[in-house]
Amino acid sequence: MSGAPQALQAGDRHLLARTALEQEALSGLCKVLQVIAQTHNADGCILWEAASGGKVEARRGFFFTLAQWFSEEPLPRMRFDLPFEGTVTGEAVAAGVPIFVKDCATDPRIDTNRAFYMSYRPSAMCSIPVKFVDGAVGALNLYRKGRRPFTDLEITDAQHDAHLVPELYAAIRNRVSFRLMSWIGGILDSAELEPPPLPLAKVREFMQKVCDAVSDTFQCLETSVFLEDPFEAPGQYVMFGTTWQDPVNRSVYTRDDQTRTGWVLKHGKGIKLFDLANLNLGRDSILQEYPGVSCETPNDFIRRSGELLKFGPEDPLPPFSFVAAPLLIGNKVLGAIRCCAANRPPYYFASRELQLLSMVASRLAQFWSTWIRQREIQEENNSWLALIDSVGEMNSFVHHEFSLKPSSEILVWEKGLEIVKAAVKGAEILDVRVRDAQTNELYYAATYGDAWRQGTPDENRMRLERRFRLSSSDPATSIGSLVYHTGKPCLVEDVFNDPHYDRSAAFPGVKRIIVAPIRSETEVFGVLDVQSTSPRPFPRHALAAADLLGKQLGLYHYLSLTLAELQKVPQVYEDLGHQLKTPVRQAYARIQSLVETRLSLPMQESANAIQALLLKSVRVVNNTRFFAELAHTGKIKSQQFPVDYTRIMSILERACSDNQLMVPPDRKIKFRVERGSFADLRALELRLDEDLFVRAIDCVLDNAAKYSFQDTVVHVTGGLGKDRDRFYIAVQNTGLRLSVEEAKLARTRRWRSDEAQVTTGEGSGIGLWIVDHILQAHRGELEILPTSRFGITDVRLVFPCFRKK
């Protein structure tokens, strides 16, 4: 090449910048070096960096290759490191000025025995110190072969360009980071568009794409992603993707593993090791930074990596860097991603690579935690489906059982336990303990699960005959006692560290227990125990499911007590049974179709339908319970507290919105609370049992909707009575009108007007009877006012009112 070498001119600098901005991988820096070298008539160029960015950067006092370019192939044989001491590069960096060598063959500073010199034989070189944006130092070395040495002017020009290199490298890095994050975002976004939760096989496909993207960017031989599937293999971090082309030695890690990946999983921290082949060189500082991490060299991996990088057995090897980052959500480690063995310059990973990998890990953690949540929802949905279906079945079972004479309540308990076992994953040992009123003890009334039969006959008998004292002085002596006295379900995750757990009665290996009360509205009859030996926690819905079954068993218990009364009016009970079956089954079908997406239902409509059907089921269950309670005792128990305007408005509006949901959309019936009519209530308060109040309002609104004409409005108004000591809440609808005589009869159990009987496909005629009793419990009154206007019925709930304190 002839002519005087020149520094990059404006146009050339533009080329340099454009070249940098076109690069999509870290090795793109080599292209930048090519432009600089060719501009300065150099035949080769190496950018060295002193790898001293962190405490554990091994081999201080050495430079390592960041990028290189040579005009000829094959590339010269060279080491990837260069000592500070005794080298031109070290001297240039130490002095902070460029140093040039006019004749490499004779200059004493050049070690002509080095592999690089021997294979490349440069005639002249110059070394220009540079400073990287993160503070690290390095040098840009230019080499000429068989040409004249660099002149002072050429070096000054090259120095200008060399100073741009750190900025250009930072620009490449930013671009690469942005590209990688966009790439990963695109992969995971498309994964999240699939119907949730993604099957594991699909998750593996997407994780493989992530590994490919990271390996492509980091230019490394291995990128692997490990995830914990808390449903199938809790505590195990399984490989979901890898770019390592051979079979892996190990595809599962745990947090207790004495490995580098295990360390990341255990500590939830990122790790960066400079060279897996030379861990012993930086052992102390590595252990100081990462206490307990394995410093064992993975010889097989190094050997195979060398082969894959096409290094011969005698060739100097580049550093085999290792970076790994945990997938963290809060303190929870969901997995890890690791990269090692770069396959082109820069061969080593620095803190900036770990930062980028941590960003990828963060996005992956977000994806995986969403997946886990979706799986939880799916599991929960499936369990609820099973539970709802089972409860529907159980109603039929109980109905049948109670129609037998004599009927057996033990069979009902056992059926309940069977349902809990089916609906709650991990439920293995189950029982119902019922209170013996005479001794004030709990005894086993029913049991379920193999564990109850695994001891010797004597042991089994003794276990079944155990009794549990319900101490009234200190109700918290045992979990059963606690639940019995509080009426609230309880989950103990670690029974052996819980002071209330009676170890003397424990089954071997039990880890956790749920105890739920079996109760009617106000009275606890016993408890339902669900125990598990599994290392896996109960699913999230388990406590609620046990609580629901406890209530259901309580209801059946009440029904069994009132059997005689019920059998006098079998039609009512049958009606209620049918009413319950329908919404429960429909809700089940709706949920099932949503979960399995077998039917193309509009999501919102389905969600509304499910909510409406469940509300309806709850209402029927409550009515059944009230019916049983009233039939048994003749009155409803209540616990009343002062309730003010704001709370009452909130209850009424909530009730209206619930009822709105339950009315078929084609009937176009609206509900409206006329807030203005409640103005007087601001200075007053009512003493209400909120639960009963809600039931009463619901019932009246439900009736109003049922008998309203299409496209009408149900108005809820309020007002003070004549004597100003009572406040009424009126529900007015336009529809089938009651005559005065009919209004008098409406409070009677099982009474329905002629028209009502033929115009509705449901209802048992006990609604207003229950409302009447609820009002009696409040010292209030139910008024039914057929107005003179056509079709308008005004049902009033009248309560005593008190001046607000």
Next chain:
Amino acid sequence: MNIWIVEDDYYQAAWIEEVVSKHFPGAAIKIVRTELEFWKVVDGDADRPDVVILDVILPWTAPSRNMEPPPDEVKANGRSRAGIRCARKLAENPRTRHVPVILYTVLDRQDLEISDMMDLADRGIAPVYLSKQSDPAPLVKMIQRVQSGY
């Protein structure tokens, strides 16, 4: 294929309609919500159904200002046997006499009066009973069976 769905519950009717249209693409579906509406449809000029999916407990009619009063038979026996009356209505009409009927109900089989079923059989209608459930498969199978003449 013409399928009539006689079901008063809005959501249940919508679900049956979805199941039927998914498994019998192209079927013409008619939804009937009350007993009175059913009577009118049977006596009207709607296309003859190939299958009727019939709920048993049905209201006479929806509340309205000009409500048609129920006949004495309906007043006397109420809503709980409405489906049986509807099946009888089909049998009385020569056009619909041999239409297969599926009684799709929450009632247990034993809740259906034997005398009612015998009466229907005498009139040439032998409805098949299917308990309402959450799984659509039995309903789909039953429609296929009755449509193919068992």
